[in-house]
Amino acid sequence: MTNNILVLLDVSADGSLAPSSHELLGAAESLGTPVALLVGYSEHRNALAQAAADAGATKVLLADGDDGAYVVPVVDALAAAFELTKPDAVLAAHSDLSKEAVARLAVRVGCAVNVDAVNVTRDSEGVVAHHSAYGGAYTVASSATFGAPVITVRQGSIEARAGKQPLASEALTVASSNRKSATISSVTIADAPTTSRPELRGAKKVVSGGRGLGSAEKFELVEELADALGAAVGASRAAVDAGFVPQSFQVGQTGVQVSPNLYIALGISGAIQHKAGMQTSQTIIAINKDETAPIFEIADYGIVGDVFIVVPQLIAALKR
Amino acid sequence: MKIVVLVKEVPDTWGERLLDLETGLADRVSSERVIDEIVERGLEFAISFAEQNDGTEVIALSMASEEATGTLRKALAMGADRGVLIVDEALHGADITLTAQVLAAALEHIGFDLIVSGDQSTDGAGGVVPSAVAELLDIPQLPRLATVDLNEKEVTGAHVTDRITLSLSAPLPAMMSVSERFAEPRFPNFKGIMAAKKKPFEVLGIAELGKDISVLDRPRSIMTEIAGKPPRESGVKVIADENSGRDLAEFLKKNQLI
Numbered sequence A: 001m002t003n004n005i006l007v008l009l010d011v012s013a014d015g016s017l018a019p020s021s022h023e024l025l026g027a028a029e030s031l032g033t034p035v036a037l038l039v040g041y042s043e044h045r046n047a048l049a050q051a052a053a054d055a056g057a058t059k060v061l062l063a064d065g066d067d068g069a070y071v072v073p074v075v076d077a078l079a080a081a082f083e084l085t086k087p088d089a090v091l092a093a094h095s096d097l098s099k100e101a102v103a104r105l106a107v108r109v110g111c112a113v114n115v116d117a118v119n120v121t122r123d124s125e126g127v128v129a130h131h132s133a134y135g136g137a138y139t140v141a142s143s144a145t146f147g148a149p150v151i152t153v154r155q156g157s158i159e160a161r162a163g164k165q166p167l168a169s170e171a172l173t174v175a176s177s178n179r180k181s182a183t184i185s186s187v188t189i190a191d192a193p194t195t196s197r198p199e200l201r202g203a204k205k206v207v208s209g210g211r212g213l214g215s216a217e218k219f220e221l222v223e224e225l226a227d228a229l230g231a232a233v234g235a236s237r238a239a240v241d242a243g244f245v246p247q248s249f250q251v252g253q254t255g256v257q258v259s260p261n262l263y264i265a266l267g268i269s270g271a272i273q274h275k276a277g278m279q280t281s282q283t284i285i286a287i288n289k290d291e292t293a294p295i296f297e298i299a300d301y302g303i304v305g306d307v308f309i310v311v312p313q314l315i316a317a318l319k320r
Numbered sequence B: 001m002k003i004v005v006l007v008k009e010v011p012d013t014w015g016e017r018l019l020d021l022e023t024g025l026a027d028r029v030s031s032e033r034v035i036d037e038i039v040e041r042g043l044e045f046a047i048s049f050a051e052q053n054d055g056t057e058v059i060a061l062s063m064a065s066e067e068a069t070g071t072l073r074k075a076l077a078m079g080a081d082r083g084v085l086i087v088d089e090a091l092h093g094a095d096i097t098l099t100a101q102v103l104a105a106a107l108e109h110i111g112f113d114l115i116v117s118g119d120q121s122t123d124g125a126g127g128v129v130p131s132a133v134a135e136l137l138d139i140p141q142l143p144r145l146a147t148v149d150l151n152e153k154e155v156t157g158a159h160v161t162d163r164i165t166l167s168l169s170a171p172l173p174a175m176m177s178v179s180e181r182f183a184e185p186r187f188p189n190f191k192g193i194m195a196a197k198k199k200p201f202e203v204l205g206i207a208e209l210g211k212d213i214s215v216l217d218r219p220r221s222i223m224t225e226i227a228g229k230p231p232r233e234s235g236v237k238v239i240a241d242e243n244s245g246r247d248l249a250e251f252l253k254k255n256q257l258i
């Protein structure tokens, strides 16, 4: 055993280290020696490597990427890093690109995959991934029958943080696998949100709005309450489908799964698929004008009423 | 063109979904089984493409238990031309890598120009089976598309994440996965249901795929512990009046939530 934990790091749209890096390196430190891998972003490379060391990477492997090819260059780099570090486990965020990259690594080099872990631990037999299944109705632990497991970690789920390390970076030589990949013909980055609102993933407070808000303009009420509380903004799928907010706001089974201290649902009926993304929240508040709405079954405090009347009252009371 | 849609059978999300606390596997008996909702959108995409492009064959492929036959017939009733179901004792409780190996072998056996999958299932929800299949088959994959454009030679589409949209393209043969932003599936009509009864439906075991795949040949993911959480209970429910906002603010303060 090498005790190495290979950590694939994500980079945000603005070229900085993704927030998930801190939790991945925190988790890795609890298991062994965190070795980070960064692929591409050559223009930000030094700053990224420094940030990774600050977040706890004992070594940072730097590999060239290929801006024109989807995922395969990352898998090739992972395979080279895997060979070099012989890790006891591979950790990556359960983000679109990283989960695909590590799953491909797993079938390429022959590892078991444990997905969407909310925690990782180590016992005498190896690394164990802990999951929250079916919207938190079950907790499940999984591990690999043998060999190093590849584990994807749900973003915003791990509290542990690693201590700062001195920077030790190394260029990684990667042999191309020449496997076929989709071509990236263009990249469009949406403007950064102008507010200082917290990110939905991992937020401590969330205010979500549903179809009951009626329109994109009226959805501003949700944002107003969120800002009064310092909360992140979420939405139901119906609100996303209706175009009130972008898809990245969706909470639920097929959206973001959150577990904040406070979750406020406004004009959301509480369909089972919405509940699957928020029912592990510590305190749930619901405001809905239909007293039979299923959201009330899991709410700690429910108000049967019109959001356009109750929420302004609440905002006024909070400001007092 | 030959389009194979990867159809996963899952417990209906509208019902209570249970995991067996002994085996950790999805409890197939107690939950109603349906075609995964997002995959149905993939079927809709493939079938409407076939309706507009003569010479397109749509094949529904699934790995599941024998009982899934009924569920899969729905894909044929919607308009898929034939079904292939991989059933094998050795696949009970298959993990992601084993599932991917079997699907890849079945896809090689069937042949394809385009593979359509969902971006993530509603039960396992790992969302990585398609990538693992693409890796095993060495074909380009366009994951989690919001929009797509398909012709005889090429597939292009937009992959949307939090703030980044990637325009992706690949020559066929290729694989794409659809997201819930795709059009809703049609309901099978009476004619479709009757026609489905005559459509070819094959049930194959691993041996018939011409590949030697075993649960033991690679490391696998196993569940070592499972526990159910007691359902959440509801708290207070009040009818709104002019003091509701103030009362709620007090509740939040009292519980140190603000």
Ligand SMILES: Cc1cc2nc3c(=O)[nH]c(=O)nc-3n(C[C@H](O)[C@H](O)[C@H](O)COP(=O)(O)OP(=O)(O)OC[C@H]3O[C@@H](n4cnc5c(N)ncnc54)[C@H](O)[C@@H]3O)c2cc1C
Pocket: A209, A210, A211, A212, A213, A235, A236, A237, A238, A239, A250, A251, A252, A253, A254, A255, A256, A266, A267, A268, A269, A270, A271, A272, A273, A274, A277, A287, A288, A289, A290, A293, A305, A306, A307, A308, B013, B037, B038, B122
């Ligand atoms: C496979 C699958 C996956 C899904 N994944 C998700 C998911 O990830 N996230 C998700 O949210 N949904 C998901 N859904 C959709 C889900 O089933 C519901 O359709 C959706 O959550 C409904 O959103 P809603 O509560 O905003 O809308 P509705 O169910 O229409 O509810 C609107 C509510 O607003 C109330 N209301 C209206 N006006 C007011 C007012 N002025 N004041 C107060 N209350 C008012 C109404 O009483 C009603 O209860 C999924 C569905 C499927 C089948």
Ligand SMILES: Cc1cc2nc3c(=O)[nH]c(=O)nc-3n(C[C@H](O)[C@H](O)[C@H](O)COP(=O)(O)OP(=O)(O)OC[C@H]3O[C@@H](n4cnc5c(N)ncnc54)[C@H](O)[C@@H]3O)c2cc1C
Pocket: A113, A114, A115, A116, A133, A134, A142, B005, B006, B007, B008, B009, B025, B026, B036, B038, B039, B061, B062, B063, B064, B093, B094, B095, B096, B097, B099, B103, B116, B117, B118, B119, B120, B121, B122, B123, B124, B125, B126, B127, B128, B129, B130, B221
């Ligand atoms: C709660 C829970 C947690 C699990 N955790 C793990 C884990 O950590 N590691 C692990 O290895 N396994 C795990 N499994 C098992 C895993 O769900 C199964 O191996 C499953 O067959 C494939 O994974 P998925 O549901 O994540 O598929 P996804 O990758 O989410 O599915 C995406 C798409 O792939 C296609 N597809 C997937 N499976 C099939 C199929 N059987 N037939 C046809 N098409 C298909 C469909 O188009 C689907 O829309 C878990 C299962 C459950 C119920």
